[in-house]
Amino acid sequence: MTQVTDHGGGVLSLRVPIPDNPLGHTLVYVVDTDRGPVLVDTGWDDPDSWDTLTRGLTACGTSAAEIQGVVVTHHHPDHHGLSRRVREASGAWIAMHAADTAVVRRTREARPEHWCTYMAAKLAAAGAPDEHLAPLRRARPSTLPGLSPALPDRDIVPGELLDLPGRRLRAIWTPGHTPGHVCLHLEETHPAQLPGHGRLFSGDHLLPGITPHIGLYEDPDDATVTDPLGDYLDSLERVGRLAPAEVLPAHQHPFSDTAARVRTLLTHHEARLTGLLTLLAEPLTPWQLAERMEWNRPWGQIPYGSRTIAVSEAEAHLRRLVKLGRAEAVSGSEPVTYVAV
Numbered sequence: 389m390t391q392v393t394d395h396g397g398g399v400l401s402l403r404v405p406i407p408d409n410p411l412g413h414t415l416v417y418v419v420d421t422d423r424g425p426v427l428v429d430t431g432w433d434d435p436d437s438w439d440t441l442t443r444g445l446t447a448c449g450t451s452a453a454e455i456q457g458v459v460v461t462h463h464h465p466d467h468h469g470l471s472r473r474v475r476e477a478s479g480a481w482i483a484m485h486a487a488d489t490a491v492v493r494r495t496r497e498a499r500p501e502h503w504c505t506y507m508a509a510k511l512a513a514a515g516a517p518d519e520h521l522a523p524l525r526r527a528r529p530s531t532l533p534g535l536s537p538a539l540p541d542r543d544i545v546p547g548e549l550l551d552l553p554g555r556r557l558r559a560i561w562t563p564g565h566t567p568g569h570v571c572l573h574l575e576e577t578h579p580a581q582l583p584g585h586g587r588l589f590s591g592d593h594l595l596p597g598i599t600p601h602i603g604l605y606e607d608p609d610d611a612t613v614t615d616p617l618g619d620y621l622d623s624l625e626r627v628g629r630l631a632p633a634e635v636l637p638a639h640q641h642p643f644s645d646t647a648a649r650v651r652t653l654l655t656h657h658e659a660r661l662t663g664l665l666t667l668l669a670e671p672l673t674p675w676q677l678a679e680r681m682e683w684n685r686p687w688g689q690i691p692y693g694s695r696t697i698a699v700s701e702a703e704a705h706l707r708r709l710v711k712l713g714r715a716e717a718v719s720g721s722e723p724v725t726y727v728a729v
């Protein structure tokens with residue numbers, strides 16, 4: 389049986405499993421509208437996950453064929469993966485912020501060899517050792533990805549209400565975890581009268597017990613120096629100011645003390661940046677910084693793919709420190725090293 393939770397006020401959630409992932413599941417929200425149900429996120433594209441979703445919709449008294457639309461918080465496959473199947477079953481529209489739709493479009497059009505060349509060059513510039521670069525340099529175009537993600541057909545416009553008859557759901561742009569991540573603010577009285585302003589579907593931006601990954605926004609065709617961690621911290625303050633009565637996240641469980649959670653995350657990031665400055669007493673490449681940073685296990689036990697993600701996170705922190713004037717690149721260093729100032 390799919391686990392269905394009634395959150396009141398015409399909002400239910402389904403726990404859709406993510407195969408082989410410690411996160412366990414995505415919470416897919418079913419929001420009633422005057423025209424029929426709309427989903428917030430859909431879950432991982434896997435046969436078991438699809439079965440769970442469809443059985444869950446039946447348990448909610450509806451079906452995949454009746455879904456009117458899909459609102460996607462961000463492009464990651466545990467959120468957007470099943471959107472394609474929902475649209476095939478129902479003809480539902482799919483809405484996403486344009487910055488993440490651009491990522492989906494790139495994923496659909498990407499030539500794997502182009503991506504591998506880009507990543508190998510980027511990681512080499514970050515000081516990655518040869519053994520980490522070799523698999524990327526060996527990668528053959530035959531390693532094509534599987535089914536490509538659905539291209540959204542509606543834009544989620546920051547600050548605007550979505551077109552959901554009978555509901556007030558406003559898009560709040562919260563870049564950081566991805567460039568086009570959005571939270572959705574249900575501007576309606578809380579069904580249990582909890583103090584605060586409505587409810588917030590927070591995607592991966594604000595979770596009760598996990599700090600979301602903040603890395604670089606990787607785009608082989610865009611050399612803009614972005615500051616994803618700065619974006620994320622700004623976005624955290626933005627949702628803090630909304631002061632929702634309850635947060636409905638895409639993983640784990642709903643929670644109500646938004647201000648405390650926002651404060652904890654801001655403090656965590658400030659402490660982490662300060663800790664990095666201590667490490668940067670000597671010049672380090674992003675790779676060397678990643679090796680010395682604290683992770684959930686020793687560097688030697690971090691698998692290959694996660695190391696790439698860790699370096700991206702180290703670089704996002706370096707960008708922030710440089711932007712704040714607390715670290716700088718050592719001129720003439722190659723690969724580039726950074727030092728505290």
Ligand SMILES: [Zn+2]
Nearest residue numbers: 462464565592
């Ligand atoms: Zn995500």
Ligand SMILES: [Zn+2]
Nearest residue numbers: 464466592638
């Ligand atoms: Zn997620």
